Amino acid sequence: MSHPRLLKMAALASGVALLAAACGGGDSGGEEATQAAGGEPALGGEPYPGPVGDETGTLNVLAWPGYAEDGSTDPAVDWVTPFEEETGCEVNVKVFATSNEAVQLFQTGQYDVVSASGDASLRLVYGELVQPVNLDLIPNYADVIDELKDQPWNSVDGVNYGVPHGRGANLLLYTLAEYPESPTSWADMWESDSPIAGQVSPYDDAIYIADAAVYLMATQPDLGIENPYALDQEQFDAAIALLEQQKPLVSEYWGDVVKQGQGLAAGTTLQSQGWQLTANLANGDAEVVGTTKPEEGATGWSDTWMIKKDTEVVDCAYKWLDHVISPEVNAQIAEWFGEAPANEKSCDLTENPDHCTLFHAQESDYWDNVYYWTTPTEQCLDGRTDVTCVAYDEWVQAWSALRSG
Amino acid sequence: MTVTSPTVPAPSGAPAPSPGPVRAAQTWLYRRVWARLAALLALPLTWLVLIYLVPLALLFVTALWTTDSFTGLLVREVSLDNYREILTEPAFLLTVLRTVLVAAAVTVACGLIALPMGFFMSRVASPRWRPLLLALVLTPLWAAYLVKVYAWRTILSPSGPAADVLGWVGLSPPGYGLGAVVVVLTYLWLPYMILPVYTALSAMPESLVDAAADLGARPWRTFRDVMLPVIWPALVAGSVFTFSLSLGDYITVQLVGGTRQMLGNVVYQNFSVNLPFAAAMATLPVVVMVGYLLAVRRTGALENL
Numbered sequence: 001m002s003h004p005r006l007l008k009m010a011a012l013a014s015g016v017a018l019l020a021a022a023c024g025g026g027d028s029g030g031e032e033a034t035q036a037a038g039g040e041p042a043l044g045g046e047p048y049p050g051p052v053g054d055e056t057g058t059l060n061v062l063a064w065p066g067y068a069e070d071g072s073t074d075p076a077v078d079w080v081t082p083f084e085e086e087t088g089c090e091v092n093v094k095v096f097a098t099s100n101e102a103v104q105l106f107q108t109g110q111y112d113v114v115s116a117s118g119d120a121s122l123r124l125v126y127g128e129l130v131q132p133v134n135l136d137l138i139p140n141y142a143d144v145i146d147e148l149k150d151q152p153w154n155s156v157d158g159v160n161y162g163v164p165h166g167r168g169a170n171l172l173l174y175t176l177a178e179y180p181e182s183p184t185s186w187a188d189m190w191e192s193d194s195p196i197a198g199q200v201s202p203y204d205d206a207i208y209i210a211d212a213a214v215y216l217m218a219t220q221p222d223l224g225i226e227n228p229y230a231l232d233q234e235q236f237d238a239a240i241a242l243l244e245q246q247k248p249l250v251s252e253y254w255g256d257v258v259k260q261g262q263g264l265a266a267g268t269t270l271q272s273q274g275w276q277l278t279a280n281l282a283n284g285d286a287e288v289v290g291t292t293k294p295e296e297g298a299t300g301w302s303d304t305w306m307i308k309k310d311t312e313v314v315d316c317a318y319k320w321l322d323h324v325i326s327p328e329v330n331a332q333i334a335e336w337f338g339e340a341p342a343n344e345k346s347c348d349l350t351e352n353p354d355h356c357t358l359f360h361a362q363e364s365d366y367w368d369n370v371y372y373w374t375t376p377t378e379q380c381l382d383g384r385t386d387v388t389c390v391a392y393d394e395w396v397q398a399w400s401a402l403r404s405g
Numbered sequence: 406m407t408v409t410s411p412t413v414p415a416p417s418g419a420p421a422p423s424p425g426p427v428r429a430a431q432t433w434l435y436r437r438v439w440a441r442l443a444a445l446l447a448l449p450l451t452w453l454v455l456i457y458l459v460p461l462a463l464l465f466v467t468a469l470w471t472t473d474s475f476t477g478l479l480v481r482e483v484s485l486d487n488y489r490e491i492l493t494e495p496a497f498l499l500t501v502l503r504t505v506l507v508a509a510a511v512t513v514a515c516g517l518i519a520l521p522m523g524f525f526m527s528r529v530a531s532p533r534w535r536p537l538l539l540a541l542v543l544t545p546l547w548a549a550y551l552v553k554v555y556a557w558r559t560i561l562s563p564s565g566p567a568a569d570v571l572g573w574v575g576l577s578p579p580g581y582g583l584g585a586v587v588v589v590l591t592y593l594w595l596p597y598m599i600l601p602v603y604t605a606l607s608a609m610p611e612s613l614v615d616a617a618a619d620l621g622a623r624p625w626r627t628f629r630d631v632m633l634p635v636i637w638p639a640l641v642a643g644s645v646f647t648f649s650l651s652l653g654d655y656i657t658v659q660l661v662g663g664t665r666q667m668l669g670n671v672v673y674q675n676f677s678v679n680l681p682f683a684a685a686m687a688t689l690p691v692v693v694m695v696g697y698l699l700a701v702r703r704t705g706a707l708e709n710l
Binding site: 100101103104107127206247250251252253255259262266267268392393396397399400401402403404405 | 472478490494495496497499500558562563564581659660662663664666670671674675676677678679682
């Protein structure tokens with residue numbers, strides 16, 4: 001594992017400490033007041049009317065690992081420096097490991113733009129932490145794949161709150177030594193008779209409960225789960241029971257890609273749920289980790305770049321959004337992280353000409369059983385009105401109880 | 406009461422020359438005891454109140470609120486739900502117990518290592534070497550916490566050096582888990598235990614040991630009845646550090662704890678979505694620590710800190 005990654009993790013952890021100090025800070029009171037008075041006008045105020053000028057400043061970027069590379073991980077992987085040179089905006093990048101962490105960090109008000117997954121984006125919108133985005137000011141938006149535009153996780157009541165970044169599935173990662181042939185099912189990660197008991201590594205976040213629900217959709221259809229983020233109490237309890245069943249199989253839950261990659265490379269983990277990025281990092285020296293989307297389907301992400309509500313560097317922020325979804329940069333990100341780009345022109349610009357085919361960028365069928373992360377709410381997301389669903393705060397508490405036991 | 410500075414005799418009849426602002430302030434302060442006291446205490450008191458007491462009070466108050474389940478924003482209505490939630494969920498209580506046990510184990514381990522180490526450093530090693538030994542004990546504190554824990558993660562990994570060494574003597578590797586957490590935390594906090602023990606042993610008059618020997622006490626008796634009472638407050642003082650630092654740690658357990666987690670992890674998991682619940686959870690170590698400190702106070706060790 002490369003040293004810069006380690007440093008990034010160090011930065012991440014120290015950020016946590018900073019955050020703890022900052023979380024009592026001033027912003028939240030104001031936000032609440034706005035919400036209390038809030039009526040129908042768009043959450044987060046009016047979009048920036050433009051035009052995007054030449055004002056420079058420091059742009060603080062909050063991103064998933066691999067989304068805003070400045071050459072510190074790999075000198076050849078850098079789309080931050082060209083942005084700085086082109087616009088004169090200075091960029092600080094901070095990475096986070098889970099959507100929860102992203103929301104925590106963004107609440108401090110220290111970041112101007114954020115790459116938010118569906119389980120964070122709406123919380124940012126309803127928390128009035130982000131502003132509506134004027135898409136006319138983002139020329140590259142025209143080339144974004146239609147399937148990703150105006151989706152429930154990036155727009156509310158017809159108002160857009162960001163630009164689509166790309167999407168992917170949370171894959172099954174397996175070691176090639178143990179599995180010369182790609183597994184086709186998640187079964188070895190869930191079933192108590194798993195041949196790899198003690199060497200399984202799930203994602204350490206409450207949203208992983210949805211992965212249990214996805215597996216239940218295939219294995220226990222009578223539970224009637226339609227959407228893994230819309231679970232009534234009975235379905236939720238079944239998912240938790242499955243997670244309890246998984247516990248004895250677990251070597252450790254992973255919270256950062258360094259730790260996960262180490263486990264896979266060292267062979268202490270034989271199967272894990274995760275991202276192509278981890279496999280790419282673990283395969284740096286030799287091909288040791290494979291990935292697949294099992295037949296039961298998978299959770300996934302469709303991410304959105306969003307802008308802080310009262311950012312002082314609105315010009316830089318708009319330029320950043322346009323930059324990351326430009327055909328060239330979106331191709332670089334998609335290839336580095338291992339996901340499907342949002343910009344359809346990116347598919348012609350990837351170093352591996354087959355990248356978009358490999359990641360099914362424009363193949364709608366592939367995404368049918370990929371359930372993008374979203375925030376569970378009491379009102380069931382699958383449209384059921386006869387029951388209430390388990391809301392996200394209870395997911396988090398149940399997850400913490402599960403992990404505590 | 407009128408007090409005039411003897412160096413400025415006011416010439417009778419003529420108006421007094423106006424004193425400089427510094428002097429005026431001095432005079433003003435000199436006449437008012439409360440103002441001097443206030444000026445002296447303002448800074449430390451502000452620090453104490455703003456940095457320690459206010460957040461603690463906020464913590465206790467926040468623990469009584471609830472949140473909006475979707476946005477995670479606070480709802481300021483007083484209820485005891487969070488505490489009820491914690492007390493009725495065995496997993497959370499188990500975590501509290503586990504955390505206290507880990508902290509206790511770390512403290513005992515630190516004490517057991519620090520005693521012979523402190524003894525050697527202060528009484529066996531030649532005085533020339535003592536500063537060097539002391540510096541060596543402190544060197545680990547110069548390295549970053551995360552780097553050290555990641556290093557331990559590699560050392561303790563099933564294919565790491567610890568497994569190799571244990572393999573030579575026919576033992577199976579411990580792997581990640583609570584044992585690993587205790588080992589790593591003991592390593593991390595050991596200097597905080599060695600320092601007070603070393604200081605106490607250095608300050609102990611040699612004559613005490615000699616007297617014990619003259620009176621026929623064997624080494625163990627000397628240790629138990631002469632040395633231990635002298636260094637006991639130091640041990641307790643060190644334990645306050647090792648215990649409280651272990652109680653609050655949540656990163657070590659993430660990296661070497663396998664599937665286990667401690668109290669801090671529960672706080673961390675919940676604080677963005679449900680701040681009040683996290684706050685309620687965070688009051689538990691405060692309660693544990695207050696209890697510990699009250700117990701410690703009876704030993705008189707707090708005067709030794």
